[in-house]
Amino acid sequence: MSERLPLVVDVVRYAETGRRLTGELPLSGMTRLLPLLHNASGAVWLDLQFGKDDLKVANVRGEIRAQLRLQCQRCLQPFDYPVQVKCALGVVTSEAEADKLPGDYEPLLVTSQNMPLAAIVEDELLLALPVAPMHKEGECPAPVQSADAQTSKPSPFAVLGQLKAARIKAK
Numbered sequence: 001m002s003e004r005l006p007l008v009v010d011v012v013r014y015a016e017t018g019r020r021l022t023g024e025l026p027l028s029g030m031t032r033l034l035p036l037l038h039n040a041s042g043a044v045w046l047d048l049q050f051g052k053d054d055l056k057v058a059n060v061r062g063e064i065r066a067q068l069r070l071q072c073q074r075c076l077q078p079f080d081y082p083v084q085v086k087c088a089l090g091v092v093t094s095e096a097e098a099d100k101l102p103g104d105y106e107p108l109l110v111t112s113q114n115m116p117l118a119a120i121v122e123d124e125l126l127l128a129l130p131v132a133p134m135h136k137e138g139e140c141p142a143p144v145q146s147a148d149a150q151t152s153k154p155s156p157f158a159v160l161g162q163l164k165a166a167r168i169k170a171k
């Protein structure tokens with residue numbers, strides 16, 4: 001059974017008490033993700049365990065799954081893109097702390113006791129999205145285009161490249 005998920009989480013306290021969250025969040029509340037989706041219907045399923053490791057690092061581990069409706073950048077038709085993310089987030093309160101994070105953690109910057117749960121989940125989904133979403137090979141109805149036929153309009157997905165770069169830099 002899924003519990004009713006809290007809108008905001010006190011990540012540090014949840015880690016102290018070993019809280020676990022399982023349930024679904026609507027995609028419609030994720031304002032940074034929405035412009036990249038063909039439509040906003042649907043939900044994200046999550047199972048997150050808050051805790052501390054042997055080195056006393058507060059962390060969030062778990063899984064996030066969603067079926068996203070994206071627009072193919074070649075034929076502009078929508079297609080379903082399943083996302084399944086296994087996350088291991090180390091809780092940090094500053095960028096300097098992020099540099100010192102041990103092990104396999106990605107940094108989760110926590111600056112408030114009321115962090116929107118959707119923001120944590122949304123970050124993971126954004127990082128899981130392809131920079132140029134397209135149908136799989138052979139499933140796209142559009143004819144193969146030459147490089148100069150491509151539109152020069154900047155893709156809304158360009159922002160993902162920056163986000164991924166920032167994440168790599170933060171490691």
Ligand SMILES: [Zn+2]
Binds near residue numbers: 074075135141142
């Ligand atoms: Zn396509």
